[in-house]
Each structure stands twice: as C-alpha cells, then as structure tokens.
Amino acid sequence: MTNKHNFIVKMDKKRTKRFQVLPNAYIYQRPESTMYWGYLKIDGIKYQKSLRTVSKSEAEVNLIDWKQELLTSPDSRPSLSPYSFKRCADDYLQGMESISKPVSSGSTLYQKKFSLVYSPTNKYGLVHTFKDQDIRSIKNQDVNRYIQKLIKADLTNNRISDFIECLQQIIKFKNELPNFDVKVTGGRQSQPRGFFNLGNYRKLKNATKTHLGRKLSVSETRKVTIDSDLYPLIVFLVGSMVRPTIKECFDIRKKDIQVKRTPKGINYLLLNISRKVRTNQQIPTLSSSYKAFKELDKRYKLKPNDFIFAPEIKNRKTAMRHFQNQFKCLLEEINLTHDHNGDKLTLYSLRHTGITMNVKKGDIPMIELSRLADTSLKMINDYYFPRTTEIDNKLINEFVR
Secondary structure: OOOOEEEEEEEOOEEEEEEEEEOOEEEEEOOOOOOEEEEEEEOOEEEEEEOOOOOHHHHHHHHHHHHHHHHHOHHHOOOOOOOEHHHHHHHHHHHHHHHOOEOOOOOEHHHHHHHHHOOOOOOOOHHHHHOOOEHHHOOHHHHHHHHHHHHHOOOEHHHHHHHHHHHHHHHHHOOOOOOOOOOOOOOEOOOOOOOOOHHHHHHHHHHHHHOOOOEEEOOOOOEEEOOOOHHHHHHHHHHHOOOOOHHHHHOOEHHHEEEEEOOOOOEEEEEEEOOOOOOOEEEEOOHHHHHHHHHHHHHHOOOOOOEOOOOOOOOHHHHHHHHHHHHHHHHHHOOOOEOOOOOEOOOHHHHHHHHHHHHHHOOOOHHHHHHHOOOOHHHHHHHHHHHHHHOOHHHHHHHHO
C-alpha cells in the first residue's frame, strides 16, 4: 500500500513524521521511538493508540483493522471521558514510550510498564481490572480488592508491588493524587534459587555417567532411560546460563552457534538466540559449553538446521519433557531433590548455578552479567549474590571444565 501523503506536523512542541493512510487516518512515529502509533478521527472523535510494530507496512494494516473494529463494534470505542482509566493509562504509556530508556532488565521502561498495564495473561492487567472506571473514583478498597486478585493468581509480593506502583503512577500522571497507603503482604514469597554446590555438582555429573542407559521410573507405568545427551545438557546449561526452555535452549540449532577463541586460545561459543526479556541476543558461553556442543556435534554429525539437543525429536516440547523427566528421575534416584539449603533442584538450578558461579568469580561487571543472564540487577543482588558466600574460590574452576 502506498501513502498518498506524508508530511511533518507539530505535536507536543516536537516534530513528528506522519503518514496518511486513509482520510482522517494516520500512522506516525514519536521522536526518540521507532514504534508506530495510529490516529483516527471518527464522527468528530479522535482516537490514538500504539500499533505495537516498527514496520510501516504492518502499521498501515493494523490501523485499517483498528478502524474497521471501531466502525463495526461501537462498544469497542474507548470512553470519551478524559478520566477513563484506560484512556489515562494509554496517555501514560505514550509518555513512557517517548522516554524509552533501558532499565536494568535490558527492556525499556515503556516495555516494562506496558506489561503491567496490558498484562500478557490479561486477566490481572491494570486495564483489564479498572477498564473505563473514572480514575478519580479509585479508592483504597478498590486497590485492596485488586491486591487480593493478584494474590490468588499466585504472584510474588515484589510483582504485586510493581502493579500497584504503576497504578499510582498513572493516577499521578493525571495530577489526581490519592496516594494509596498500601503494604503488599499475603502474596507468594519470592523463593531462593536452588543451586548445585561443588559436592552436589560432582555427585550429579558422576551419576549421569554411572546411570547411563538405566531405566528409571517416571510413574508406576512409565520409565525413562538416562541417555548420553543428558551430561552435555547439564554442562551446557551451567556454562551458558540459558533457561532450559524451548525458546532459549531446546530450539537452538547448529546454525545458531559460532565457535570463537579467546586471545589465550580458549574455545567458547557465541549463541544467537531470543530470550525471555531480550530478543536476538548474542551470548558468549564458558569453554565447558563449547566442549558439550562439540560432543553432540561429533555424535550426531549435525547439519546447520539440526537441533543440538535430541535432534531426532521434531516436537520441541516433547524434547524438553524428555530431558526434564530424565533429570527429575535421576535426582530422585540419587536422593538429590533439594540443595544443601533445602531449596528444590530442577533443570533451572543449572542456570542458577552458572549465574552464581559468575557472580562469585567477579570477572564480568554486574551490569554485563545481568544482560548475559537475561535477568535484572535486582535479581542478581537479591537471589544470587547472597549464595556466593557458600562457595570456595579455589573450587570455582570445577564448574567451568
């Protein structure tokens, strides 16, 4: 689709480039942001919202779909009241997007706030809860009811506090200042991250080798065989700090990996993957992950498009469960279901072990480590840094072999 017009208009004392798609229908980009927004005027009423794309052609399609929705479903049109919560929240997000500064998690402030206003699960997002309620009518009892809703959703106190803080900021954005004196309690406490200390890590690796080929019970009717891929998976997860999910680990193909070498001649991997927070990220690993990859590459003679873990299993969810069952059964077999502090051990604990080891070593600046681990500085300070006192400096190298 070609634009009939494109021109510069003045908005908020800043110059913004707009493109006319249809009469009274435009897409535009705000200064300091690559995201496209849509503008419509229907029956004398103006509508604006983010089209959630950086693609011009996709923005045009989204704008036309949005206009059609408003024309065919009048109930979907936002409230005209300037004090509608949804309208105030959208105005607040528009201000956040224009700032668009990265926060410690690596995402932008806009992305973080957007996830609170329009929660991915939608059922406990702020807009889903308060809808078109007059923002001036929101009282303490409304907030307390909302908190109870979040508690029932099994959110942590920290996450609940994020939602309430965002709610207060939206209200302040409209210069309506009923600050809620609310202390968040009753939510699920954030759990410490279970990890493998040296003794348990050695026990795990040895058991993976000694139990190779053995059938262990998943249930009364099902058994799982400990296969030769489990050991390199364990070493790979510790050395790369990736999450043991389909997206981050079990979707990795040979073509997503580059073999690199340090000036000292040590081989490592550079992974090109999308993660929970950051997309299309390049992740350098420890040399242990390189050795794990080379073992798998030699075993399967991997082609560029082959998955590196269980390449014979095409369904990646099945592949992930295949390893989850092996790992769980092995831990039960060797009586290692919890770490030395009593925290539960899972495949995720290997990632936590890798992060904790790197925090202890101190070779990587904390900000860079939070980026490589795809987590926040707060998470590192609150959950990983305290565990480093339990690790002997002389034993760290065991984890990177």
